[in-house]
Amino acid sequence: MASKSGGYHMLEDLTIAILLKLPVKSLMRFKCACKYWYTLIRSSTFVKKHLHHQGNNARLLVHHYNYSTEKYSFALFQDETLACFPLLYYDVDDVQIPKHPNIFGHCDGMLGVCDCDSIALWNPATREFSFLPMPDPNIPSRFSVFNNRFGFGLDPITNDYKVVWIRTYYFSEEYENYHSAVIVVFYLSTNSWRLFEADLSRVAYVHESLCSTCLNGVYYWLTSMLDKLGLRTTYYYNAILTFDLSNEVFGDIPGPRDIPVVNSGNLIIYNDSISVMCFDPREVEKYVDIWVMKEEGCWSKQLTIGPLVDVDRALGFWKNGELFLETSTSKLVLYNPNTQEIKDLQHRGLYNSLRIFMYKESLVSIRGGNECWKGDNVLNTA
Structure with a gap:
């Protein structure tokens, strides 16, 4: 029987594996789901893994x-x-x-x-x-x-x-x-x-x-x-x-x-x-x-x-x-x-x-991406 700690890590690994397959647009929305997901999706480790994931084709x-x-x-x-x-x-x-x-x-x-x-x-x-x-x-x-x-x-x-x-x-x-x-x-x-x-x-x-x-x-x-x-x-x-x-x-x-x-x-x-x-x-x-x-x-x-x-x-x-x-x-x-x-x-x-x-889609953030002397610079492409 798996320990509680082991079960938690298995669930965490499964969550990361699923999130890595999602497009950036979905991940940007999921950052608002909870603090854990927000921290995870913004982390440099996750950003790099998502960029080089085999499902992220050019x-x-x-x-x-x-x-x-x-x-x-x-x-x-x-x-x-x-x-x-x-x-x-x-x-x-x-x-x-x-x-x-x-x-x-x-x-x-x-x-x-x-x-x-x-x-x-x-x-x-x-x-x-x-x-x-x-x-x-x-x-x-x-x-x-x-x-x-x-x-x-x-x-x-x-x-x-x-x-x-x-x-x-x-x-x-x-x-x-x-x-x-x-x-x-x-x-x-x-x-x-x-x-x-x-x-x-x-x-x-x-x-x-x-x-x-x-x-x-x-x-x-x-x-x-x-x-x-x-x-x-x-x-x-x-x-x-x-x-x-x-x-x-x-x-x-x-x-x-x-x-x-x-x-x-x-x-x-x-x-x-x-x-x-x-x-x-x-x-x-x-x-x-x-x-x-x-x-x-x-x-x-x-x-x-x-x-x-x-x-x-x-x-x-x-x-x-x-x-x-x-x-x-x-x-x-x-x-x-x-x-x-x-x-x-x-x-x-x-x-x-x-x-x-x-x-290739990427979560890499542009420093100061929401600060611009020409006004709001978050693109509206919807």
Whole structure:
């Protein structure tokens, strides 16, 4: 006969096992059931177990243009079949960024959202949305902004979420001498930024990744680097810029040598490895090449898909090797390389505006998620 203590622990384990299978929306309601459930569901141990539970499958989140509302929207497919309906929609008004929002990264169910004036973190499942304090731009005198690139990931040592912001500038009167960068790092635990000192003078251009390219506590960007061969000769080559989120150290890794610097593709994570997806939209019959980094600086062409016609962009992979494509009419389709079948996912964007993300529901709370100078920032998506 089990002891009272043993029976209690069995009941507790059964309760946790059941709760882990529930969606975030239900768990947010159940926090009000009793003090025990409130404490349990908010605990870091339960939040982590729920995020990585085998039943919490990644779903497709599409950033697209909604022609019916004439606004940009976020559409979340409810299952892995990618059936057109039902879909859960988040309009730009819900996200509270007045201009065209761009998702710059995602990590553990949180999305980084920005426009030219605002940066925010958003958890669609918990409906928390919080603007980050804007850091001092610290723009060098007589310089103008060239581009902004972000990285968003988890420091595996401190368990702190960090945003890396690389601002590249060029000299207003001499465009060629733009190689100046200001780097700031945001810490979710303290809700604050820190100016970061690093020499990125050899980085000519930081490419925007198609997805979050954070792997094992390191964030990766595909870059075009430059070397001076003589007084006036400049040589450009591909490289991978890295940032260790724990040690907060930048590094660089040689990229694939057999791809051109111009139109060199996008960085993705393919089969749990850092990879470069090459796609040249100028060709009539287009091919997608996947270069995988097996070891640091060692690349091999893993896959070639094609020929493809009537396609403007390759956006990334779904499960079982299916490929998301944007057609010449800005439609989102799913291409099966084995059967060559194309599935229309019933979404369109404006030219080169479609973005896709593999999204997992999460209970991770955004610090200060209910405090916002723009008013109540808990999203109402019901």
